[in-house]
Amino acid sequence: MRRLARLLVVSLVVCVSVCAVSGGAEDVRRNAVAQKVSEFAKTEWSSAETALSCGRNKYNSGDYAGARTELDKAGTLYAQAESAARKAKQEKWIWTLEGLKRGQIEPEMVLIKGGAFMMGSNDGLSDERPVHRVTVSDFHIGKYEVTNAQYKAFREASGYDARGGDYLRHFRGVRSNRPIIEEYRGGMRFVYPQPPPDACPIEWVGWKDAVAYCKWLSDQTGKRYRLPTEAEWEYACRAGTTTEYSFGDGENSLEMEEYGWWAVNSGRNTHEVGSKKPNPWGLHDMHGNVWEWCADWYGEDYYSKTPETDPGGPSSGKYRVLRGGSWSRLTSFLRSAYRSYDRPLSPGRGDDGFGFRVARDP
Numbered sequence: 001m002r003r004l005a006r007l008l009v010v011s012l013v014v015c016v017s018v019c020a021v022s023g024g025a026e027d028v029r030r031n032a033v034a035q036k037v038s039e040f041a042k043t044e045w046s047s048a049e050t051a052l053s054c055g056r057n058k059y060n061s062g063d064y065a066g067a068r069t070e071l072d073k074a075g076t077l078y079a080q081a082e083s084a085a086r087k088a089k090q091e092k093w094i095w096t097l098e099g100l101k102r103g104q105i106e107p108e109m110v111l112i113k114g115g116a117f118m119m120g121s122n123d124g125l126s127d128e129r130p131v132h133r134v135t136v137s138d139f140h141i142g143k144y145e146v147t148n149a150q151y152k153a154f155r156e157a158s159g160y161d162a163r164g165g166d167y168l169r170h171f172r173g174v175r176s177n178r179p180i181i182e183e184y185r186g187g188m189r190f191v192y193p194q195p196p197p198d199a200c201p202i203e204w205v206g207w208k209d210a211v212a213y214c215k216w217l218s219d220q221t222g223k224r225y226r227l228p229t230e231a232e233w234e235y236a237c238r239a240g241t242t243t244e245y246s247f248g249d250g251e252n253s254l255e256m257e258e259y260g261w262w263a264v265n266s267g268r269n270t271h272e273v274g275s276k277k278p279n280p281w282g283l284h285d286m287h288g289n290v291w292e293w294c295a296d297w298y299g300e301d302y303y304s305k306t307p308e309t310d311p312g313g314p315s316s317g318k319y320r321v322l323r324g325g326s327w328s329r330l331t332s333f334l335r336s337a338y339r340s341y342d343r344p345l346s347p348g349r350g351d352d353g354f355g356f357r358v359a360r361d362p
């Protein structure tokens, strides 16, 4: 089992090395080092496997001394492979921190000019009524949902150990359609899906995990990141439109196909952020892919008593707001005005359709 664990470490290092994006001479050097060390680890590992196999054959043929020599050799090679894997991981780690400093890990933001709009819908559910006028101030919002790569940088750099965003810990095997990995640990068989790619939106995050990410990103950058308010989210989603979706009315699957990932076209998976067309203000995946946590407590009747300017939701509540629908939902859940919610219990509370995008003040 230890060998399997080591193999997984080596595989991981090889993967992150290949996935690394260069940016400047130092990055190129570090990525090259990580790649080279990963290759070395792979070679050592392979040699160790050969020595182990050779030792087994010698043992079976009665050559116990020869078997012992081969096994010692395999042990040394395994140790070298492990050491190389650690070094490659360290190089990758430094790349991550350097990338963060340069803003490469920081989500790309779009400045949204404040203004007034009509929030809610008369054609939706009761909590979307009454349609009311809301004015929001200028703010920035993420062009994309926060990705696995961005959230992973947070978890690795901060040591945040909540379960949010940890795909493997949460998988219940009932919805996703990813390739299956089979693994044996301690005589037990574990089956889980391949984790989603780095460029896909983070999922399985609880509201508190999303807030923790915003705080960490603020600490790292000196900018005040936060979750968008529900009003900011709908204003950004509508992008000046008054239709059900930012691209029009009705469940026109041809148009939805161009703008969002939902139950019919997702193949039961999240997809790389930005792989569909943006809304009129340049924001991607506001309709579908993953649900997005907002800052507000959910108030079913909040629209009847909301302040007109910069509403921030009820002062207390049981649930936090989620918006935009997800890869597992039908189009009506993806409407600009549709409101959803869930308990903010966390660490550990999440869903494979729950993600978020960040906002910040100008």
Ligand SMILES: [Ca+2]
Pocket (backbone or CB within 6 Å): 145, 285, 286, 287, 288, 289, 290, 291, 292, 324, 325
């Ligand atoms: Ca979304």
